[in-house]
Amino acid sequence: MAVLIGLIVSVCLLIAYCVYQRRRLAFAKHKHVKSRILKYLKMRALGRLLDDQGKPNTDVLEKLFASIDSDEDGKLSHSELKALVVGMRLYEINLNEDDAVNKVMKDFDTSGNEVVEHDEFIAGIGKWLEEAMGS
Numbered sequence: 477m478a479v480l481i482g483l484i485v486s487v488c489l490l491i492a493y494c495v496y497q498r499r500r501l502a503f504a505k506h507k508h509v510k511s512r513i514l515k516y517l518k519m520r521a522l523g524r525l526l527d528d529q530g531k532p533n534t535d536v537l538e539k540l541f542a543s544i545d546s547d548e549d550g551k552l553s554h555s556e557l558k559a560l561v562v563g564m565r566l567y568e569i570n571l572n573e574d575d576a577v578n579k580v581m582k583d584f585d586t587s588g589n590e591v592v593e594h595d596e597f598i599a600g601i602g603k604w605l606e607e608a609m610g611s
Contacts, residue, residue: 505575506579509575509576509579509580510579510583510604510607510608511608512564513560513561513564513576513580513604514601514604514605514608516560516563516564517540517601520540520543524536525537525601525605526605526609530609531602532598532601532602532605534598537597537598537601537602538594538598540601541594541597541598544556544557544559544560546559550593550594551591551592551593551594552591552592552593552597553590553591554577554581554590554591557577557580557581557592558573558574558577561573561576561577561580580592580600583600583603583604584596584597584599584600586599
């Protein structure tokens with residue numbers, strides 16, 4: 477009976493450990509996607525992403541938004557974000573482009589309409605920049 481109980485407890489702990497590791501891996505991928513996107517946007521920016529006070533530089537972020545918004549409708553669709561992610565070559569580090577786009581949509585699309593609007597983009601990049609400065 478003691479061996480059976482020990483086996484059950486061991487299996488439960490193994491399952492809990494696997495779930496924990498999977499979540500930790502997902503968090504690490506998400507953080508890596510954010511850092512790669514910020515680095516890529518910094519390279520494409522026509523100025524500094526942060527102003528002298530350490531706040532997001534809205535003029536530069538607006539230019540970045542316009543460069544990503546290929547159909548110029550004021551919204552970033554799933555396909556426009558995917559074009560951005562494909563240009564970053566995430567496949568070189570074994571990250572799925574669709575997964576990266578879904579992470580960006582989840583972080584930026586606060587209205588839930590499946591597109592990233594101008595204000596959502598500015599706020600999302602600002603939030604990511606603040607998190608990057610904190611870490």
